[in-house]
Amino acid sequence: MYAQCPDCLTVFSMDAETLAQARGHVVCGHCETEFDALASLSSQLPPEPFQQLPEHKSSGRPPQVESAVYRPRQESALAADSGTTPAAESEDFSHLVFSPRFARPAHQNRMRRWPWVLACLVLLLLLCAQLAWAKRDALVVDPTAGTLLRQACNSLGCRLPLVQDVQHLRLLARDVQAHPSVPGALLISATVRNDADFDQPWPVVVVTLSDVDGKHVAMRRLRPSEYLGDGFALQRGLPSGTSTALVLEVEDPGNKAVAFEFSFE
Structure with a gap:
């Protein structure tokens, strides 16, 4: 008012x-x-x-009010009917003040707003988590973000998703010889090291055989399941900073193959 x-x-x-x-x-x-x-x-x-x-301006006659919202109980009449005496003092509601919604104190409005603020914060965190999952490969590869994520996962006991980056795979040694027990086959061994700061999935190994003129006479693409028999190691991936030996069996293309090369996909 x-x-x-x-x-x-x-x-x-x-x-x-x-x-x-x-x-x-x-x-x-x-x-x-x-x-x-x-x-x-x-x-x-x-x-x-x-x-x-x-x-x-005064009209001279007081206005008559009609919209009643409360009427106290007639304690004296109830006491006379029941044969008991009313209480010496009744509750006094004269100190109560009814105010409209816009006139409520500011702390009451803040108390009504905090559930909405909490809900907005939860939705914001879910949105950030969804964006982080969509960009997980870039975050894991990033030197700063990847380090923080690995530290957080080590504390929480979780594992980051494997990210493929064959540019950080280094071929340390390789060798080709006739298979000792299978006629017409070659036994290829190689040592690979993961120089990345993060674990990688096992790569697809591509073996290419060439003749004396450098022409390709044979090529074989080996998936991880074809050269790795350990399912747990396949799921765990190639750990960061470690070396591993690969043993591959391929068909011998004959005397035409005099050179070979490795690549990863």
Whole structure:
């Protein structure tokens, strides 16, 4: 509710408790003029700019109120019917003040807002997790982000997803010889080291055989399941900074093959 000082035209916000205690007579906090706040009391302000709030002129006869919201129990009548005496003192509700929603204290509004803030934070964290999972390969390869993720996983006991980067695979040694027990086959051995800062999945090994003129006479692509019999090692991947020996069996293309080369995919 709002009331206006008739002298300086300052508009003040009022509440029912203040008006009830002063019987409508208040003092202007701007010009110190005493005035009747009930004369210009209004529940809403007119559109700005405005000069004066409308005054309420007395009609001579008090208005009759009809919209009842509460009626106390007749303790004396109930006591007479039951033969008991009413309590010496009843509860006093005169100190209660009913205020509209917009006039509630700020701390109550903050208490109503915190569930929404918490829900927004949870949704934001889920969105960040979804984006991190979509960009997991780039994050694991990145030197800074990958190091932080590995440290976090080591603390939590989890494993990062394997990321393929064959540029960090180094061939340390290789050898080709006739298979000792299978006629018409070659036994190829190689030693591979993972120089990356992260674990990698086992690569596809490509073996290419060439003749004396450098022309390719045979090529074989071996998937990890074809040259690795350990399922647990296949799932764990090639650890970072470690070397491993690979043993491959391929068909002998004959005397035409005099050179061979390795590559990884």
